[in-house]
Amino acid sequence: MFIDDLPTPALIIDAGALEANLATMAQAWPGSRLRPHAKAHKCSSLARVQQRFGHTGFTCATPREISGLARAGIEADFLLANESVDPARLGAIASTGATVAVDSDETVRAAARAGISKVLVDVFVGLPRCGVEPDDAARLADLARSLHLEVRGVMGYEGHLMMLNDPAAKRERVTLAMETLRDCSEKVGGDIISAGGTGTWREHLDTGITELQAGSYALMDTSYATLGLPFHQAVHVVGTVISRAVGWAVADVGLKALGMDHGNPEVDGYDVWFCSDEHVTFAVKRDPDSHGAPTFLPGVGEHVLVTPAHVDPTMSQHERAWVHRDGLVVDEWAIDLRGW
Amino acid sequence: MFIDDLPTPALIIDAGALEANLATMAQAWPGSRLRPHAKAHKCSSLARVQQRFGHTGFTCATPREISGLARAGIEADFLLANESVDPARLGAIASTGATVAVDSDETVRAAARAGISKVLVDVFVGLPRCGVEPDDAARLADLARSLHLEVRGVMGYEGHLMMLNDPAAKRERVTLAMETLRDCSEKVGGDIISAGGTGTWREHLDTGITELQAGSYALMDTSYATLGLPFHQAVHVVGTVISRAVGWAVADVGLKALGMDHGNPEVDGYDVWFCSDEHVTFAVKRDPDSHGAPTFLPGVGEHVLVTPAHVDPTMSQHERAWVHRDGLVVDEWAIDLRGW
Incomplete structure (x- = not known):
C-alpha cells in the first residue's frame, strides 16, 4: 500500500526523516542526556524507536502518557514534567517508578500521598507557567524529603525562549535562565x-x-522549521481534494485533523485561505515569483500534503499514523497516549 | 458525584442549558424544519436528545458521524453535507439511506458508484469552500439523475455570514444568498x-x-456568544489549578482539550494569557473596573470553569462528556462520532 491509497485525512510519518532526526539528536545528546518528550507524538511505537536510539528515559506531560508507555511494555525512567494533584492519576503511575515534577506544597503532598517516591523540583526560569520561585526551591526540596520523597534534582522549562531567532540573544538568555537553574540545583541537591x-x-x-527535554525534533512542524534546525519535516497529513472552484480548491484536512494554535497549516506550495472543521481552502499563490510554487490547482480526487503548524496538538487529533518509506506504507502506529 | 469530583480536564454539559437551547430552536424550527448538525457535538447520546425534541434528520460532516449514529441505533434522515470521493466510506453509509452533497462530476460519480441513492446539489452561495457554481447546478442534477440518483434538492452554506453582527447587513446578505439558492432549487428540482x-x-x-442546518446552538461557545443569540452556554471544561505564582495561575486545560482556531478560551472572570499543550495560564484582570471579575487567584487544587472559543473542535478532543444538573453529574456520554 502507498500513502496515496490511504483513507484521508491520513497522518503519515516519513520513517527516513524520523530516523535522521533521531540520529542527529542522539549524536548531540546521547543516551540518558536526552529525555525525549512523549507529548510531541503520543505514540508508544515511536517511543520504542527513540529507545532504540539509546535513550533510557522519557518526559511526559500527562499521567496517561506514562501509564500508556508502561502498558505498551516500555520500561524506562519516566518523568512527569508537569504538576498534578490528582490522587488517582498519580497513584496509577506510582508503580512505574515515575519521577514527578513539583512546584508547591500542594503538589509535594499530593505526590507523597499517592505513593510517588521521587520528585524533581520544577523551577520558574522565565516562562509564566509552572515552576517554584527560585528562592523557594530549597525549602520545597526539604519539605519533599521530610515526606520521604527522593529529590532527584531540578527542572526548568525556558519555553519563552524556544522561538527566539536571534542566535546571540537566544544564547545569552538561555545561559542566564540556566544560571538560575544551576544555582537552585546546588541548593536543592540531587x-x-x-x-x-x-x-x-x-x-x-x-x-x-x-x-535535555525535547519532543518536536522527532517529527517537526512549520513553526520549528523557521528556526533553521538540522531536523527534517517527518509528519504530514495527506488530504484529498473534494471540491474545486475557479479560484480555489478544498481538501479534507480541517481543524479536527490539525493543531491550530500556531495558525494555518501549509498545503504544498499553495496559499492557505482558511480551515473549517473538515476543510482547508487553498489557492495558487498570488505572487508570480514564488519559487517553484504550483501554478494550477489540483483536481477533485487528487491528493495534497498538509504540513501542520504545531505538531503536538496535531498528533493528538488522530487515532493512528501510517509510517512510510518513500511513499510505501510500512507500518501503522496507534496514537495510543491521548487523553489524560 | 459532583462536577468538582471529576478528573480534569473534564468536558461537562449543563443539561438544563442544553434542553433550553433545544427547546428554543425547536419552537422556531420544529420537526424536520431543523436538521441538527452532528459535527458540533459528535455525540450520539446528544443526538438522541435532539430527536426527542422532534427532529427527524441529522446533518453530518463526515461518513463516520453517520455510521456512528446508525451504530448507536439512531434511525433518521441523514445528510452528509460534505463532499466525498472515498468509495469505502461512502459505501459504508449507503445502507443507512443517507443523502450526500455533491458539487462536481467527480462527487456525483463517486456517490453513484458507492451505492448512494440520494443526493443534494451543494451550491456556492458566497463562502469559498464547497458548492457548485449556480449556473452549473442544473447540469449537475441532470448528470446525477442520469446515473439513477434521486436529486432531493439543493443546499448552500453561507458560512461567511454567520458572525456578521450588523442585523440589517446580515439580513440583506443572507436574503441575497438564498435568492441564489432558491433560483437553483427551481432549476435543480426536488x-x-x-x-x-x-x-x-x-x-x-x-x-x-x-x-436549517444548525449545530452550535445546542452547546454554544464564546464566539457565538458575541452574537446575542437566545442560546445559553451549555458546555465547559472543568480544570484544576496545578500551579500558582504571585502574578498568575495555571490550570490543566490546554491546547489538547480545546479547539483553538477561534483563539483562547475564557477562564471564569480572569485574563487568559496563553495556552500550552496541557496548560492555560491566566491572571486577575488588569482593568479594576471589570464588573464582577475576581480580584484574587484560585489556589492549587481549586477548580476553574473554562469556556471554549469554538465548540466543534473542542468536543472532538474529548473521549467523553459528563452531563450535570446544577453540578450534580447525572450521565456520562461518549463522544463517539470522532474521526473520519
Missing part, C-alpha cells in the same frame, strides 16, 4: 538538571544541564 | 432547500428555505 527543548537544543550544549 | 446555521437561524425564518 544530580539531575533537566531543561530545554527542540528550540534550544544547541544552546544547551554548554549550559551545564544534565539532560 | 423539494429540499437546506441552508444556514446557528448564526443565521433568525434571518432564515423568511428566506424560503425548507430546513
Whole structure:
C-alpha cells in the first residue's frame, strides 16, 4: 500500500526523516542526556524507536502518557514534567517508578500521598507557567524529603525562549535562565538538571544541564522549521481534494485533523485561505515569483500534503499514523497516549 | 458525584442549558424544519436528545458521524453535507439511506458508484469552500439523475455570514444568498432547500428555505456568544489549578482539550494569557473596573470553569462528556462520532 491509497485525512510519518532526526539528536545528546518528550507524538511505537536510539528515559506531560508507555511494555525512567494533584492519576503511575515534577506544597503532598517516591523540583526560569520561585526551591526540596520523597534534582522549562531567532540573544538568555537553574540545583541537591527543548537544543550544549527535554525534533512542524534546525519535516497529513472552484480548491484536512494554535497549516506550495472543521481552502499563490510554487490547482480526487503548524496538538487529533518509506506504507502506529 | 469530583480536564454539559437551547430552536424550527448538525457535538447520546425534541434528520460532516449514529441505533434522515470521493466510506453509509452533497462530476460519480441513492446539489452561495457554481447546478442534477440518483434538492452554506453582527447587513446578505439558492432549487428540482446555521437561524425564518442546518446552538461557545443569540452556554471544561505564582495561575486545560482556531478560551472572570499543550495560564484582570471579575487567584487544587472559543473542535478532543444538573453529574456520554 502507498500513502496515496490511504483513507484521508491520513497522518503519515516519513520513517527516513524520523530516523535522521533521531540520529542527529542522539549524536548531540546521547543516551540518558536526552529525555525525549512523549507529548510531541503520543505514540508508544515511536517511543520504542527513540529507545532504540539509546535513550533510557522519557518526559511526559500527562499521567496517561506514562501509564500508556508502561502498558505498551516500555520500561524506562519516566518523568512527569508537569504538576498534578490528582490522587488517582498519580497513584496509577506510582508503580512505574515515575519521577514527578513539583512546584508547591500542594503538589509535594499530593505526590507523597499517592505513593510517588521521587520528585524533581520544577523551577520558574522565565516562562509564566509552572515552576517554584527560585528562592523557594530549597525549602520545597526539604519539605519533599521530610515526606520521604527522593529529590532527584531540578527542572526548568525556558519555553519563552524556544522561538527566539536571534542566535546571540537566544544564547545569552538561555545561559542566564540556566544560571538560575544551576544555582537552585546546588541548593536543592540531587544530580539531575533537566531543561530545554527542540528550540534550544544547541544552546544547551554548554549550559551545564544534565539532560535535555525535547519532543518536536522527532517529527517537526512549520513553526520549528523557521528556526533553521538540522531536523527534517517527518509528519504530514495527506488530504484529498473534494471540491474545486475557479479560484480555489478544498481538501479534507480541517481543524479536527490539525493543531491550530500556531495558525494555518501549509498545503504544498499553495496559499492557505482558511480551515473549517473538515476543510482547508487553498489557492495558487498570488505572487508570480514564488519559487517553484504550483501554478494550477489540483483536481477533485487528487491528493495534497498538509504540513501542520504545531505538531503536538496535531498528533493528538488522530487515532493512528501510517509510517512510510518513500511513499510505501510500512507500518501503522496507534496514537495510543491521548487523553489524560 | 459532583462536577468538582471529576478528573480534569473534564468536558461537562449543563443539561438544563442544553434542553433550553433545544427547546428554543425547536419552537422556531420544529420537526424536520431543523436538521441538527452532528459535527458540533459528535455525540450520539446528544443526538438522541435532539430527536426527542422532534427532529427527524441529522446533518453530518463526515461518513463516520453517520455510521456512528446508525451504530448507536439512531434511525433518521441523514445528510452528509460534505463532499466525498472515498468509495469505502461512502459505501459504508449507503445502507443507512443517507443523502450526500455533491458539487462536481467527480462527487456525483463517486456517490453513484458507492451505492448512494440520494443526493443534494451543494451550491456556492458566497463562502469559498464547497458548492457548485449556480449556473452549473442544473447540469449537475441532470448528470446525477442520469446515473439513477434521486436529486432531493439543493443546499448552500453561507458560512461567511454567520458572525456578521450588523442585523440589517446580515439580513440583506443572507436574503441575497438564498435568492441564489432558491433560483437553483427551481432549476435543480426536488423539494429540499437546506441552508444556514446557528448564526443565521433568525434571518432564515423568511428566506424560503425548507430546513436549517444548525449545530452550535445546542452547546454554544464564546464566539457565538458575541452574537446575542437566545442560546445559553451549555458546555465547559472543568480544570484544576496545578500551579500558582504571585502574578498568575495555571490550570490543566490546554491546547489538547480545546479547539483553538477561534483563539483562547475564557477562564471564569480572569485574563487568559496563553495556552500550552496541557496548560492555560491566566491572571486577575488588569482593568479594576471589570464588573464582577475576581480580584484574587484560585489556589492549587481549586477548580476553574473554562469556556471554549469554538465548540466543534473542542468536543472532538474529548473521549467523553459528563452531563450535570446544577453540578450534580447525572450521565456520562461518549463522544463517539470522532474521526473520519
